[in-house]
Amino acid sequence: MNESGSSVGPARGALGVPLERVVAIHDEIDLPFGRIEVRKGGGLAGHNGLRSLKAALGAAEFHRVRVGVGRPDTTDPEIVSAHVLSRFSEPSDEVRALVERAADELERLVTARAGVAAAGRP
Numbered sequence: 001m002n003e004s005g006s007s008v009g010p011a012r013g014a015l016g017v018p019l020e021r022v023v024a025i026h027d028e029i030d031l032p033f034g035r036i037e038v039r040k041g042g043g044l045a046g047h048n049g050l051r052s053l054k055a056a057l058g059a060a061e062f063h064r065v066r067v068g069v070g071r072p073d074t075t076d077p078e079i080v081s082a083h084v085l086s087r088f089s090e091p092s093d094e095v096r097a098l099v100e101r102a103a104d105e106l107e108r109l110v111t112a113r114a115g116v117a118a119a120g121r122p
Contacts, residue, residue, distance in 0.1 A: 001026060001049035009056025022062035023109060024053055025102060027084055031068025034098055036105050038065050063109060067102045 004024075012022060020040070026049055031037060041061040044050045054060040072083045088095045 001052075003052055004049050005052035005054070005056030008053055012057065019057055019059060019062055021113065022053075022057065023065065023106065024050065024062060025065040025067065025106060026050065027069045028066040029069055029071040029080065029084060031066060031070075033068055033070040033088075033090055034094070035068035036065065036098075036102055037068075038063070038105050038109055040064070063113075065102055065105050065109065067098065 008022070011017075012019075026047065028037075028045075028047075030045055040063050042064070044054060044060065050060070050064075053062065069084060069088075072079050074080070
């Protein structure tokens with residue numbers, strides 16, 4: 001994820017995909033484990049993958065499916081990094097359910113955007 005812009009930027013250019021049709025699904029430490037939020041644009045909150053996407057796409061106004069993984073009780077960058085790169089400590093059935101719900105949110109977003117495009121709006 002940290003270097004995803006190096007692939008997404010050229011792919012978007014080659015395919016001619018408008019920025020508002022790009023969707024990133026990413027871990028979000030500012031949301032508790034299990035919470036999912038969908039939004040367009042916003043800050044990067046120190047997320048290296050989002051920073052890479054913004055740099056490659058030229059703006060941060062792409063859609064996001066933010067998947068809450070929780071934040072450790074520290075701001076120490078090494079501990080925070082280890083937290084997001086380690087395996088989940090939650091039970092595997094809860095992790096599986098979270099992934100399924102994130103996929104459902106992605107499908108809902110894409111379906112809604114397809115309806116908007118069919119109505120003649122970008």
